[in-house]
Amino acid sequence: MPYVNIKITKDGATSEQKALLIEGVTSLLQNVLNKNRATTFVIIDEVETDNWGIAGEQVTKIRNRKK
Template sequence: MPYVNVKVTREGVTPAQKAEVVAGVTRLLAEVLGKDPATTFVVIDEVEPEDWGIGGLPVAEYRRLAAD
């Protein structure tokens, strides 16, 4: 009974995109690990960008520096 938790920043991910992620992750676990899709759980958590950090920086600052 796999459980996968996907975290993304809350920046306009649509319900259709979320459904595609759920389907894709489920399909991947079935294909690679032989897991039963009926017992595979995929949860998508949306995190506010100000609550996300990369490389010791808030995501907004990280993106700003990466764009320079």
């Protein structure tokens, strides 16, 4: 029973893109590891950019600087 947790920043992934991620990961596990689709769980967590840090800095600040 595979469980995959995908964490992305909450800044615009569409429902369609999330559906593609879920289908793609499920298919990958089925094709590579012969896992059963019916018992494969894929969870997508969206994290606010204030709560995601890279190199000691909030993603919000990094992205604001690039604008």
